Amino acid sequence: MITLQPGEITVGGVDLRNHLILAAGVLGTTGASLKRILKLGAGGVVTKSIGPEPASGHHGPCLIRTDCGVLNAMGLPNPSQEFTGEIESLKDEPVIVSIFGKDPDEFREVAGWFAGHARGFELNVSCPHAAGYGAAIGTDPETVLECTRAVATHGVPVWVKLTPNVTDITTIGRAAEQGGASAIVAVNTVRGMRISTEMRRPVLGNRSGGLSGRAIFPIAVKAVWDLYETCQIPIIGCGGVSSANDVIEMMMAGAQAVEIGTAVMDDIRVFDQIRRKLYTKDGTPAEEIVGVAHG
Amino acid sequence: MITLQPGEITVGGVDLRNHLILAAGVLGTTGASLKRILKLGAGGVVTKSIGPEPASGHHGPCLIRTDCGVLNAMGLPNPSQEFTGEIESLKDEPVIVSIFGKDPDEFREVAGWFAGHARGFELNVSCPHAAGYGAAIGTDPETVLECTRAVATHGVPVWVKLTPNVTDITTIGRAAEQGGASAIVAVNTVRGMRISTEMRRPVLGNRSGGLSGRAIFPIAVKAVWDLYETCQIPIIGCGGVSSANDVIEMMMAGAQAVEIGTAVMDDIRVFDQIRRKLYTKDGTPAEEIVGVAHG
Amino acid sequence: MAELPMMPVPVTIKAIVPETPSIRTFYFDPGIPSSPGQFVMVWVPEYDEIPMALSSEHSITVQEVGDATAALFRLNVGDRLGMRGPLGNGFTVSGKTLAIGGGVGVAPLLNLTTAGKVSTFLLGARTRDEILFAPVIASSCNLHIATDDGTEGHHGFVTDLMDGIDLDEFDHICVCGPEIMMVKVLERLKRAGIADRGQFSLHRYMKCGLGICGSCSMDPHGLRVCRDGPIFTGDDILESEFGKYTRDATGRKVYFPSARPEGEIKEEKTET
Amino acid sequence: MAELPMMPVPVTIKAIVPETPSIRTFYFDPGIPSSPGQFVMVWVPEYDEIPMALSSEHSITVQEVGDATAALFRLNVGDRLGMRGPLGNGFTVSGKTLAIGGGVGVAPLLNLTTAGKVSTFLLGARTRDEILFAPVIASSCNLHIATDDGTEGHHGFVTDLMDGIDLDEFDHICVCGPEIMMVKVLERLKRAGIADRGQFSLHRYMKCGLGICGSCSMDPHGLRVCRDGPIFTGDDILESEFGKYTRDATGRKVYFPSARPEGEIKEEKTET
Numbered sequence A, B: 001m002i003t004l005q006p007g008e009i010t011v012g013g014v015d016l017r018n019h020l021i022l023a024a025g026v027l028g029t030t031g032a033s034l035k036r037i038l039k040l041g042a043g044g045v046v047t048k049s050i051g052p053e054p055a056s057g058h059h060g061p062c063l064i065r066t067d068c069g070v071l072n073a074m075g076l077p078n079p080s081q082e083f084t085g086e087i088e089s090l091k092d093e094p095v096i097v098s099i100f101g102k103d104p105d106e107f108r109e110v111a112g113w114f115a116g117h118a119r120g121f122e123l124n125v126s127c128p129h130a131a132g133y134g135a136a137i138g139t140d141p142e143t144v145l146e147c148t149r150a151v152a153t154h155g156v157p158v159w160v161k162l163t164p165n166v167t168d169i170t171t172i173g174r175a176a177e178q179g180g181a182s183a184i185v186a187v188n189t190v191r192g193m194r195i196s197t198e199m200r201r202p203v204l205g206n207r208s209g210g211l212s213g214r215a216i217f218p219i220a221v222k223a224v225w226d227l228y229e230t231c232q233i234p235i236i237g238c239g240g241v242s243s244a245n246d247v248i249e250m251m252m253a254g255a256q257a258v259e260i261g262t263a264v265m266d267d268i269r270v271f272d273q274i275r276r277k278l279y280t281k282d283g284t285p286a287e288e289i290v291g292v293a294h295g
Numbered sequence C, D: 001m002a003e004l005p006m007m008p009v010p011v012t013i014k015a016i017v018p019e020t021p022s023i024r025t026f027y028f029d030p031g032i033p034s035s036p037g038q039f040v041m042v043w044v045p046e047y048d049e050i051p052m053a054l055s056s057e058h059s060i061t062v063q064e065v066g067d068a069t070a071a072l073f074r075l076n077v078g079d080r081l082g083m084r085g086p087l088g089n090g091f092t093v094s095g096k097t098l099a100i101g102g103g104v105g106v107a108p109l110l111n112l113t114t115a116g117k118v119s120t121f122l123l124g125a126r127t128r129d130e131i132l133f134a135p136v137i138a139s140s141c142n143l144h145i146a147t148d149d150g151t152e153g154h155h156g157f158v159t160d161l162m163d164g165i166d167l168d169e170f171d172h173i174c175v176c177g178p179e180i181m182m183v184k185v186l187e188r189l190k191r192a193g194i195a196d197r198g199q200f201s202l203h204r205y206m207k208c209g210l211g212i213c214g215s216c217s218m219d220p221h222g223l224r225v226c227r228d229g230p231i232f233t234g235d236d237i238l239e240s241e242f243g244k245y246t247r248d249a250t251g252r253k254v255y256f257p258s259a260r261p262e263g264e265i266k267e268e269k270t271e272t
């Protein structure tokens, strides 16, 4: 297998300890949980998405396992501003704060609370199961551009996380780029639903949700590939990454780093496990790998 | 498990022996192959998509297994008009001819060759890996409407098969409905890609392809659900169906029948296996199941 | 560990047994093969999905406290629930085991007791009517009861009963009950230098039950109650949020009444 | 059957051995654990993916016929290929086995022979230079050679050699070679009433190799050569397209030169 050189990296304006980042909303609700994942080998962590008001999220079931994946509709539960307390003690750690809002002003406001602490922001314009938020915003290039621009005013690197649930993801990627994004994260979950035939109703409390995990890996690779062909800013691959080879594959498609979410379900030590396989002293420089499959 | 009453059904103007239909492009290149699947328990079969010119399809690799799925880029290989000979002997069988073209005229022309033999047409406006065909057409409501209308002139029931790779599948569904479709088939494959890290290039000859199989089942259920909420014509669920319970689940989401493709890879007897579990004498009438999860 | 569960498995309620004025046991079928201390996510259709310990492979024992439990209480024999489980680690015992349970927290311990794994059981309740499972526990082991109001057994807290017992005799002390009670137990074990013998069954807000969402994470180590627990040994939770605060559905901290505003218990002082 | 393969497994070419002017064996590593008669889909990057029998677990033996095989012939030791396999059913033999091979069709039979499963081998080639694997076959079993031009062994077709043999002695007759040759073998077996003892390794246009695309389906039963085969017993293909036509990449029929325009061989007539 191809391996990489170990060492710190900078992606989209954020210094990271390695190429493996915890994805938003996965074990990211508390500072302690984020710290644990960093200790277990992540090169950086993205927090749970934080919004303008505290929210309890959708009623359960919120998450079920499916074939090679997970279907979730958490509904963006979050402690809102109180979350600043969670990450205070993580000031020296590579923490990216994921935020959401219903318009550019809300995005800017929420970002403002964290501007002192966050190494970067990740804009969630892509969650497929929160009415008025997330993908409701992220399918419109103009809105994405404006939200990005609004948050960029804080002078902290802005990553924009895209939904795959659009006809052409590159139009959204270009909007983020024009809005001043430092990087694009692709992708958030793929919209999906499961129905309990015995109960004769959708399983998720919210009825539909977002699919993640290995099932969507080919979808994410394709999104990264397409964005690499159109955008100049760095891309961070996300969706179904669960092995060192997946990381290399994402990078060859065009990603400079990856985010990993659902794979923590199989083993919370996944970052360390991937890291051990991914890096060797005589590994290849990442620059020689990123986008190489485009020939 | 919930079971259905056995017996012939009519869906979208086509008489079928049961609710289980062979999906387009899967074991559908020859009359003999279609006949075999009918013998093995399918209630109807959709042929390989036939176009205006014979085509060899993409260079290999054309298909690889992925986690809980299959990624393919066949590239619509087809014998074109010569295919009429394949299905002549299947005149009395429930055969739906899948067709494609680059515009309404081509669709009408190809359909014309089969108007005498086909019980129905299925318009492939959704294949994600054939430049100028398939999804290139199926992402534009206006074109879908026109192609549907063009084929409907033959007086044979027209099913329109949709791509999930759009921001809002219901706009395309409505276009098909307005164009005179007798049913909607949802969905075709989900765009995806895999890269061989050792070879440093995409595996598929065509680079990207379409994902099918169990991995996409929740995506297909969600598409059927959304279409059921917006369209009046029957919906046929397709994508990842591999068990009797999946059939019931698709039906509860709103499908009147299902198509099954990738599952034949695990076992070509899948139709018979599902049929044995799905039908019992004291089963529920399908009308009481279709769409029931919408409450 | 076994495969994580996928879709909720439908079960049918076969019997509903009122245990106390506020607690009922729901017997269901098919059962969930599991070991004592494991739990399930119980889907009450139209309402919510909530974590419940298995009081046996065929039952949950539920206290009505809010919407979902109230909805559960409105169900009848023949109605259906969805179950995702078994989840979590369960108790790990061998040798001689002391169980200490309070309130509905007796549920997971019952499963351990009927498995013949408990030699002595300290059972606490607010009042006589609220005592859970006393007859069946008494038939399997040595039972000592305490009630806050003295209507049955010792008049006082279940922790008082620990004074009448040689803790050192026990290889494991399995505990479940209100967190404030569990904290007191842990303090005593710590004083006796055997915090590591304690196995505490914890409750935290749970959404996924599979160790992925993070809603049940505890400070300061980020342990996930649903996956790393719900059973933790005493030494694992000694210097933690345990007994101080928990989190609600939004992830905001909720302090226990007895915990100071700063969220710190000075253990020595509160005990003396 | 074993799990179907997923991504192509990269292998490195370790040696390239010219066998005849148009045929080379490519030895690669790692090998593909498999049984004789199984095949692999060989990915020649930038060109195509094509089916090839395994002549051993570590080799394929290839005749240059078109683009992809030509590209393969341009590769050197150290270059890499992708392999999806093993695929297909392989030969099933026990007791006494006769092998009949022609041209590059000897490849899958070699694997069977070196496994010690063949007692007599009838080997055909156009001319002396094109004879494949004669020395290694001769060292494992009884070898009889025929060449079309008489430059080695019997002057004539490999089928002629069958006349000198008591077919009834053999439990299995494993056959691979040009389809026209195989048809002649099948005709003889049929006349001898032992078509069911024949195991024919068939070639059809393959795209997926996994039994899903349908490009390798044969008339009239829709048998998939990649999955139900590539080895079929003689009785399975007696009344079929075998020997009459095959299909190209588009799915259109391509008739064998000897087959009539109507696509029908009147077997009795053509033989007499």
Ligand SMILES: Cc1cc2nc3c(=O)[nH]c(=O)nc-3n(C[C@H](O)[C@H](O)[C@H](O)COP(=O)(O)OP(=O)(O)OC[C@H]3O[C@@H](n4cnc5c(N)ncnc54)[C@H](O)[C@@H]3O)c2cc1C
Pocket (backbone or CB within 6 Å): C039, C048, C049, C050, C051, C052, C053, C054, C060, C061, C062, C063, C064, C065, C066, C067, C068, C069, C070, C104, C107, C108, C202, C203, C204, C205, C206, C207, C230
């Ligand atoms: C591992 C575990 C095992 C449990 N076993 C039992 C048991 O055997 N019997 C029993 O009666 N109760 C048990 N509980 C507590 C039970 O889950 C809550 O009482 C129940 O969720 C309340 O739901 P509600 O909608 O009725 O109340 P709500 O009105 O929603 O809330 C009341 C209180 O219940 C708690 N709660 C609510 N939802 C959840 C949730 N999703 N996860 C965790 N806590 C929640 C919160 O503290 C909340 O303040 C257990 C909890 C956990 C974590």
Ligand SMILES: Cc1cc2nc3c(=O)[nH]c(=O)nc-3n(C[C@H](O)[C@H](O)[C@H](O)COP(=O)(O)OP(=O)(O)OC[C@H]3O[C@@H](n4cnc5c(N)ncnc54)[C@H](O)[C@@H]3O)c2cc1C
Pocket (backbone or CB within 6 Å): D039, D048, D049, D050, D051, D052, D053, D054, D060, D061, D062, D063, D064, D065, D066, D067, D068, D069, D070, D104, D107, D108, D202, D203, D204, D205, D206, D207, D230
């Ligand atoms: C199960 C099986 C085992 C085989 N084993 C061997 C072997 O051991 N050695 C060997 O030299 N050849 C073998 N072949 C034949 C080999 O696959 C073709 O010679 C090869 O595909 C030609 O590719 P090309 O691009 O060089 O030729 P092209 O120019 O593409 O075509 C030349 C001819 O090769 C055949 N062919 C082309 N592509 C395919 C394909 N995808 N599937 C099937 N046939 C195709 C067609 O008959 C075509 O007319 C086998 C075929 C099958 C089906």
Ligand SMILES: Cc1cc2nc3c(=O)[nH]c(=O)nc-3n(C[C@H](O)[C@H](O)[C@H](O)COP(=O)(O)O)c2cc1C
Pocket (backbone or CB within 6 Å): A023, A024, A025, A026, A048, A049, A063, A070, A072, A074, A076, A098, A123, A124, A127, A161, A187, A188, A189, A211, A212, A213, A214, A216, A238, A239, A240, A241, A259, A260, A261, A262, A263, C212, C213
């Ligand atoms: C339980 C769960 C919660 C999630 N919450 C968020 C969130 O709050 N914000 C967000 O941008 N993405 C969220 N996601 C999406 C993930 O960050 C990620 O994009 C997606 O799961 C695909 O990656 P994966 O396959 O590695 O999990 C969540 C995913 C899961 C499974």
Ligand SMILES: Cc1cc2nc3c(=O)[nH]c(=O)nc-3n(C[C@H](O)[C@H](O)[C@H](O)COP(=O)(O)O)c2cc1C
Pocket (backbone or CB within 6 Å): B023, B024, B025, B026, B048, B049, B063, B070, B072, B074, B076, B098, B123, B124, B127, B161, B187, B188, B189, B211, B212, B213, B214, B216, B238, B239, B240, B241, B259, B260, B261, B262, B263, D212, D213
């Ligand atoms: C090998 C293969 C070939 C296909 N060819 C076609 C095709 O020609 N026309 C078409 O409309 N869909 C085609 N499809 C898509 C399927 O008909 C179906 O929509 C998709 O595979 C999802 O269903 P499944 O998960 O049951 O396979 C093809 C799928 C596969 C796997």
Ligand code: FES
Pocket (backbone or CB within 6 Å): C205, C206, C207, C208, C209, C210, C211, C212, C213, C214, C215, C216, C217, C224, C225, C226, C227
């Ligand atoms: S409930 Fe989700 S991590 Fe524990």
Ligand code: FES
Pocket (backbone or CB within 6 Å): D205, D206, D207, D208, D209, D210, D211, D212, D213, D214, D215, D216, D217, D224, D225, D226, D227
């Ligand atoms: S090659 Fe696809 S079915 Fe045989």
